[in-house]
Amino acid sequence: MISISEVEYSYEDGEDAKKALSGVSLEIRDGEFVAIVGHNGSGKSTLAKMLNALILPDSGTVTVFGMDTADEKLTLDIRKKVGIVFQNPDNQIVTTVVEEDVGFGPENLGVPTQEIRKRVDRALEAVGMTDYARSAPHMLSGGQKQRIAIAGVLAIRPDVLVLDEATAMLDPIGRKAVLDIAKRMNKELGITVVMITQYMEEAVIADRVVVMNEGKVAMQGTPREIFRRGDELRKIRLDVPVMVELREKLAAESLIPDTDALTVEEMAEEICPLLLKN
Amino acid sequence: MPIIVEKLTHTYMPGTENEHVAVDNVSLTINEGEFFGIIGHTGSGKSTFIQHLNGLVQPTSGKVTVDGFDMSDKKQRQKGRALVGMVFQYPDYQLFDSTVLDDVAFGPKNLGQSEEEAKKSAAEAMKTVGLDPELFGEKSPFELSGGEKRRAALAGIIAMKPKYLVLDEPMAGLDPSGRRDVVATIDALRRELGCTVIMVSHSMEDVARSAERIAVLNEGKLYALGTPDEIFSKTQELIDMGLDAPQTARLAEALRQKGCDVPESIYTNERFIEWFRGLKHV
Ligand SMILES: Nc1ncnc2c1ncn2[C@@H]1O[C@H](COP(=O)(O)OP(=O)(O)OP(=O)(O)O)[C@@H](O)[C@H]1O
Ligand SMILES: Nc1ncnc2c1ncn2[C@@H]1O[C@H](COP(=O)(O)OP(=O)(O)OP(=O)(O)O)[C@@H](O)[C@H]1O
Ligand SMILES: [Mg+2]
Ligand SMILES: [Mg+2]
Numbered sequence: 001m002i003s004i005s006e007v008e009y010s011y012e013d014g015e016d017a018k019k020a021l022s023g024v025s026l027e028i029r030d031g032e033f034v035a036i037v038g039h040n041g042s043g044k045s046t047l048a049k050m051l052n053a054l055i056l057p058d059s060g061t062v063t064v065f066g067m068d069t070a071d072e073k074l075t076l077d078i079r080k081k082v083g084i085v086f087q088n089p090d091n092q093i094v095t096t097v098v099e100e101d102v103g104f105g106p107e108n109l110g111v112p113t114q115e116i117r118k119r120v121d122r123a124l125e126a127v128g129m130t131d132y133a134r135s136a137p138h139m140l141s142g143g144q145k146q147r148i149a150i151a152g153v154l155a156i157r158p159d160v161l162v163l164d165e166a167t168a169m170l171d172p173i174g175r176k177a178v179l180d181i182a183k184r185m186n187k188e189l190g191i192t193v194v195m196i197t198q199y200m201e202e203a204v205i206a207d208r209v210v211v212m213n214e215g216k217v218a219m220q221g222t223p224r225e226i227f228r229r230g231d232e233l234r235k236i237r238l239d240v241p242v243m244v245e246l247r248e249k250l251a252a253e254s255l256i257p258d259t260d261a262l263t264v265e266e267m268a269e270e271i272c273p274l275l276l277k278n
Numbered sequence: 279m280p281i282i283v284e285k286l287t288h289t290y291m292p293g294t295e296n297e298h299v300a301v302d303n304v305s306l307t308i309n310e311g312e313f314f315g316i317i318g319h320t321g322s323g324k325s326t327f328i329q330h331l332n333g334l335v336q337p338t339s340g341k342v343t344v345d346g347f348d349m350s351d352k353k354q355r356q357k358g359r360a361l362v363g364m365v366f367q368y369p370d371y372q373l374f375d376s377t378v379l380d381d382v383a384f385g386p387k388n389l390g391q392s393e394e395e396a397k398k399s400a401a402e403a404m405k406t407v408g409l410d411p412e413l414f415g416e417k418s419p420f421e422l423s424g425g426e427k428r429r430a431a432l433a434g435i436i437a438m439k440p441k442y443l444v445l446d447e448p449m450a451g452l453d454p455s456g457r458r459d460v461v462a463t464i465d466a467l468r469r470e471l472g473c474t475v476i477m478v479s480h481s482m483e484d485v486a487r488s489a490e491r492i493a494v495l496n497e498g499k500l501y502a503l504g505t506p507d508e509i510f511s512k513t514q515e516l517i518d519m520g521l522d523a524p525q526t527a528r529l530a531e532a533l534r535q536k537g538c539d540v541p542e543s544i545y546t547n548e549r550f551i552e553w554f555r556g557l558k559h560v
Contacts, residue, residue, distance in 0.1 A: 011421065018413075039453040040425025087424040087451065088370060139290065142367045142447070143320030143480075165424065168450040169367065171320045171480050172522030198425070198453055201525070239454035242483060242525040246547045255554050264525055268532035275538040278557055 002028040002051060002082075002160065002192075007060035009046060020046040022215045024060075028160075031190045033183070035203035035223075038212030039237035044196045045087065047212070048164045051194070052082040065159070080109050083158030085166040089142075089149035098140075098148055099124070099133040105156045116155070123151035126181055128174075142169040150178060160192040161185060167202070179205060200227070200241040204262050211238065224260050243267045279345040281308040281331060281442065281474075286340035288326050300326040302498035303340070308442075308476060313468070315489030315506075316478045319520030323498040324478045325367055328444050331476065332362040344442065360389075363440030367447050367478075369431035373419035378404070378430050379411060381419050385438040396437075403437035404430070406466075408459045424451045436463060443467065445477045449484055461488060486510060486524040486545050494519070510545040526550050 009021040021043045028034055038044050049055040050062045053069040064081055067074040083105070086092055095101045102120045111119070124130045127147040132140065137148055146169045153161065161182060167175040183205060185191040195206065203209050209226040211219040213236040219226060226233070230240045230248055240248065243264055251258040256274060261267045288301040300323045308314045318324050329335040330342045333349040342349040347358030363385070366372050375381035383393075383400035391399060401411040407429040414422070419430055428451045435443065443464070449457045461484075467473045479485050485492060485506070492509045494502040496519050502509060509516075513523040513531055523531070527545035534540055544550050 040429070040451075040456055041423045045423060088368060090368060090370065135296070139296070141321040141325060147320075165451060169320075169447060169480070171318075171520045172482065173517075173520040174320050175480070176522075198451065200454070234455075237453050237455035242547065243529065246526065246529070246550060249547065249551055250554060253551075253555070255551075264528045264532055267529050268536060271529075272533055272536045272538055275533065275540075275557075 001030055001065065002026075003061075003063045004028075004047075004050065005061050005063075007050065007057040007062060009043075009050070009055065009058050019215050021050075021057075024215070024217055026210065026217060026220075028192060028194060030159075030192055031186070033186045033193045033205070033207045034195070035206035035209045036194065036196045036212060037198070037200065037203050037209060037238060038218075042212040043215040044212055045164055048084055048162050048194070048196060051160065051162055052079050052084055054084075076109065080156065081158060082160040082162060083153035083156040084162040085150050085153045085164060087165045087168065089145040089169075092149045092152065093137045093145065096136055096138075098129065098135050098137055101137055101148060102151045102155050105152050109156065119155040119157065120151075123154040126154055127151045128177065143171060143174055146170055147174065147178075150181075154181070158191070160194065162194045162196075164196045165198060166195075167197070167199075175202075200239055200244075204241055211236070223262060227262060228260060280310055281345075281476075282341075282343045283307070283330070284341045284343075286327070286330060286342060287338050288323070288330065288335065289338040290326075292338065300498055301330075301495075304495075304498075304500045305340075306493060306500060306503060308474060310474055311468070311472050313464075313475045313488055313490045314477070315485040315492040316476065316495065317480070317482070317485055317492060317509075317521055318495030318501075322495040322520075324495055325446055327495065328364070328446060328476060328478060331442070331444055332359050332364050334364070361441040362444055363435040363438050363442065364444040365431055365435045365446060365448055367450075369427040372431040372434060373427060376418060377416050378409070378419050378422070379415035382430060382433045382437055385434050389438060399437045400433070403433040406436060406459070406463045407433045408456055409433060425453055425456060428452055429456060432460060432463075436467065439467065439471055439473070441471075441473055443473055443475045445475065447478055447480065449479060449481055457484070464488070482510075482516075482522055482524045482527075486527075494521070506545070507543055511542045 004026040007021050007024045010017040010019045036044050053075045056070050062069045064078050067078055099120050102123055103116045106116045127150050129147050167178050182193045186193045204223045209223050227240045227244045247261055250256045259270050261270050283306050286304045290298045316324050333355040344358035347354040349355050349358050373381050379400050383396040386396040386399040404411045409429045510527050524545045526547050530540040530544045
């Protein structure tokens with residue numbers, strides 16, 4: 001379990017410095033799939049970096065499986081447990097050959113060479129980049145780099161997978177593939193997934209959606225609960241998924257009954273009988 | 279005058295074992311004032327293609343002319359390049375100055391504006407993309423969040439009011455209100471200056487909403503070129519290429535599968551609602 005308690009954080013010093021996080025408390029249970037949404041600058045990435053001790057709270061605590069991130073002796077152990085894929089893959093690419101790059105994380109954590117080989121192959125396969133194992137990362141397209149960054153974290157075999165807008169540069173199929181990997185790791189291996197996204201459609205697959213606003217947790221609940229609160233979401237610079245918007249607008253004109261459909265499939269279920277009756 | 283791309287081919291590292299044809303014999307014309315969308319799977323050559331439009335990358339063969347300026351010719355390229363504002367896929371490549379305001383003012387200054395004018399243009403552009411100059415102007419670009427960086431990069435180009443605005447994944451990392459701001463800003467630029475927009479995007483929603491014509495790249499080749507109506511009526515082909523249809527098009531398709539009669543032209547919520555309203559009166 002990850003437990004975040006009363007966390008305050010500012011990138012700058014001084015009394016009146018702007019807070020990136022203020023009074024954030026949150027629990028993430030083992031095996032949970034949590035989506036985090038929030039406007040640009042609301043503190044999502046800062047929160048993600050708290051989860052594996054890249055940033056330490058100014059006050060308050062973050063504990064990961066009982067380990068306090070403020071305890072330096074535990075940093076390596078924490079990083080074995082929590083793997084993060086960041087927003088910009090370029091910042092994560094460190095070597096000149098793709099497979100070395102994917103093996104970099106496990107190597108740093110002291111995984112034996114034989115085992116690294118296996119993990120790298122598996123991870124590249126999972127993201128569909130096996131053919132590029134010997135390529136130079138800087139020669140890859142944006143989406144290809146992003147897949148490599150994801151493979152690098154998969155190779156760590158973390159207990160908690162944190163995806164910070166990891167699908168932002170992927171084509172729709174690539175995006176779906178990453179979501180499927182995350183979903184599968186969550187369901188089959190019980191890995192906890194924390195997924196930060198600007199696409200409300202993606203948040204729909206989570207067990208729970210956490211909504212950030214100006215460094216605070218503004219709402220949380222199941223996707224169905226959260227996306228019934230469209231007006232509140234829009235006020236804090238967010239929105240509802242495309243299908244929910246359609247449903248809201250049709251219902252507002254009393255063209256369909258008010259339901260809680262979230263996805264294309266659910267909308268088709270709702271609307272089809274109405275059309276066939278017509 | 280238009281941008282004319284003739285038989286453009288770009289090969290990375292020719293003659294080595296890593297030789298890769300990223301753009302393969304693409305010909306098309308982008309008309310003045312048009313909103314031109316480009317979609318294609320990861321690695322299909324979109325970024326390579328558009329970097330030819332400002333002469334940043336040179337063709338292996340073929341030719342690009344911008345308003346009649348041949349982008350392979352050193353002298354003409356300078357003139358052509360001055361017309362093209364380009365926002366890169368990763369904003370980090372674009373931000374380098376010590377403060378956000380200076381960074382955004384860099385372009386206008388280069389176009390000959392005085393220090394003061396340039397800063398005014400910059401502050402204006404920052405506001406249009408939702409970055410408060412008071413709050414962010416004096417920050418270092420490296421102290422911005424992902425979406426704030428994207429906004430700063432967009433502001434830097436918008437401040438120059440270029441005739442051709444080339445955007446590589448401009449919406450990636452923006453929050454929903456930021457995406458609305460950018461759409462509104464582009465609309466305003468087109469209305470006021472008649473500027474031409476070329477937008478690469480993985481979001482079928484964004485392309486469906488804005489583009490007047492769409493080019494589909496597949497493995498470096500121009501697979502299709504047409505209006506959104508034409509392109510998004512080929513749902514299955516798009517999916518086979520690693521792409522997708524807008525969600526509303528998928529809803530329409532799902533309804534057809536269930537035996538409902540939904541017209542091909544429905545791929546946005548606006549159209550769906552309009553159509554649905556019409557049904558009620560039948
Ligand atoms: N290195 C830094 N130095 C100073 N301020 C920073 C730094 N990184 C982020 N900030 C500020 O902290 C706040 C929170 O940033 P954070 O990156 O956590 O936001 P975010 O929710 O991830 O946003 P986005 O959706 O744009 O990625 C923002 O206002 C940002 O400007
Ligand atoms: N500098 C380079 N050297 C060698 N090959 C490259 C280089 N840049 C890109 N490529 C290759 O050229 C192909 C096209 O890349 P490009 O970046 O144009 O694709 P893209 O359509 O923009 O993809 P994405 O949607 O992922 O951004 C890819 O297969 C990529 O691996
Ligand atoms: Mg972020
Ligand atoms: Mg690209």
